Amino acid sequence: xDVDSEAWRKEYPFDSHFLDVDGARMHYVDEGRGPAxxxxxxxxxxxxxxxxxxxxxxxxxxxxAPDHIGCGLSDKPQTYDYTxxxxxxxxxxxLDHLRPGNVTLAVHDWGGAIGLGWAVTHPGRVSRLVLxxxxxxxxxxxxxxxxxxxxxxxDLMVRGFNVFVRAALRMAPVRSRPIPPQVxxxxxxxxxxxxxxxxxxxxxxxxxxRAAQPSFEIVxxxxxxxxxxxxxxxxxLWGARDxxxxxxxxxxxxxxxxxxxVHRFPDAGHFVVExxxxxxxxxxxxxxxxxxxxxxxxxxxxxxxxxPT
Numbered sequence: 069x070d071v072d073s074e075a076w077r078k079e080y081p082f083d084s085h086f087l088d089v090d091g092a093r094m095h096y097v098d099e100g101r102g103p104a105x106x107x108x109x110x111x112x113x114x115x116x117x118x119x120x121x122x123x124x125x126x127x128x129x130x131x132x133a134p135d136h137i138g139c140g141l142s143d144k145p146q147t148y149d150y151t152x153x154x155x156x157x158x159x160x161x162x163l164d165h166l167r168p169g170n171v172t173l174a175v176h177d178w179g180g181a182i183g184l185g186w187a188v189t190h191p192g193r194v195s196r197l198v199l200x201x202x203x204x205x206x207x208x209x210x211x212x213x214x215x216x217x218x219x220x221x222x223d224l225m226v227r228g229f230n231v232f233v234r235a236a237l238r239m240a241p242v243r244s245r246p247i248p249p250q251v252x253x254x255x256x257x258x259x260x261x262x263x264x265x266x267x268x269x270x271x272x273x274x275x276x277x278r279a280a281q282p283s284f285e286i287v288x289x290x291x292x293x294x295x296x297x298x299x300x301x302x303x304x305l306w307g308a309r310d311x312x313x314x315x316x317x318x319x320x321x322x323x324x325x326x327x328x329x330v331h332r333f334p335d336a337g338h339f340v341v342e343x344x345x346x347x348x349x350x351x352x353x354x355x356x357x358x359x360x361x362x363x364x365x366x367x368x369x370x371x372x373x374x375x376p377t
Contacts, residue, residue, distance in 0.1 A: 075250035076257060080119050084141060087165055089158050092148065095141035096134035096162060100126030103195075104168035105356065107133040108159070110177020110202065111271035112233045113339075114140025116254045117176065120345040121352070129356060132171075134162055136182070138267020140258050150270030152283040156185035163193070172356060174198035176341065177313075178271055181287055188293035197302045198352065199321060199328075201313040201340050205291040206284070207320070209275055210312055216272050226269040227262045242309045242337035243344065251342075294324050302328035303355045305348055307340035329355070 086093040097115050099122055107118040115122075115133035125131045135142040136155050148154075159182055163171070170193055175183040180202030187194045216222050216232050225231040237247055237255055247255070259265045276284035302325040306318050315332075322328060331351055336343035 076116075076254035079250055079254050080116050082119075082122060086142075087162055089137065089161050092137050092143040092145050094134060094137055094143075094158060094162060096132060097122060098166065099131045100129055102129045103170075103172070103356070104130040104132055105172040105174055105198075106163070106168070106183070107131065108173070108175045108179030108183040109133070109135070109139070110179045111139070112236055112259065112268045113177070113255065114258055116140065116257075117339070117341060119254075121174075121341065121349065124349050125353070125356070128353075130168060132162075132166060132168060134159070135258075136178075136267070138270065144258075144264050144266055146263060146266055148266075148270075150267050151274055152181055152185065152276075152286050155182045156286075159183065159186045160190070169193075170195040172196040172198060174200065174352075175202050176200040177202055177338070180204045181283075181290060184294065184297075185286065185290050188290055188296050191296045194297060194300060196300055196355070197297065197325075198355070199302065199304045199306075201307050201310050201317075201338050203313060203317050203320075204287065204294065205320060205324075206276060206287055207313075207317055209277055213272060213275070213312065214277075216269070217275065222269060222272070226272065227265045230256075230259060230265060232268050232272065233259050233265070236338075239311055240338035241342045242307070243335050244339075244342050247342070291324075298325070301355065301358065303352070304328050304330045305340055305344075305351065306330065306332045307336035307338060307343060308332050308334045309336060310338040310340075312338055 082097045082099055085096050085098055109115055109117050114135045118133050122131050122133060137158055138144050138150055173183045173187055173194055181204045184204040216226050237252055241247055259268060274283050276287050304321055308315060333340060333344045
């Protein structure tokens, strides 16, 4: 299959913009006008993951979706500090450049730690939160991911044979599996050779499993600071069949944001946006249309979407 075919580009019909961050070009989508929503992807995806949401939301909102350095259409420098702290700093640089005003922050996978790492130091610039199968606190890491962290074997698997990206396309979506060829091509396009997969591996190796890792204390610090975001409306859109961020993570989010509105999709997986975009869009549009202050209906949502214990 030709990953450079026009088929995937039709799935992603957005203008490309770039910001120089210390010599590396950071790619981002900036579509529509109105209150801003910032969509942050994780690993091993890119802003392509949010294409359906971008197309729909840009009619009423300003939709900003960056590709982290090393990901998507951003530059992929081979010698670079691919760490959580750097990605948080890059996000701040982008938002300072774009000046979108207060934003709704919508995060998936590693985008949670990155986005909330920025948010807890800029709480006055965050109006709402949307959480898609993500974390910003420490938790278990599946064996299949830990294997990819190993030296030599991890390099061969992730950078040599593209195992991490290809496995994600097989396992992360559930309802929509197999992914259509043009969509699969879009996910694979930025990660088509050894050099272009550098950040995929570095993201995996930056997962904080030990206190000695620099990102370990950063994640703990973000977790301790999440209380600064209390009082803002929070929407959780959760795929229940996630092999990585399972319902245990969802329960932890509900502890941290007890007034969050939760929609749990029993037959969706880690790529919940890929699996359940049809259901997600009206929920998300309704959430974005509401007043910033938490409402009685928001609190009532807690009992409407129970999470099994």
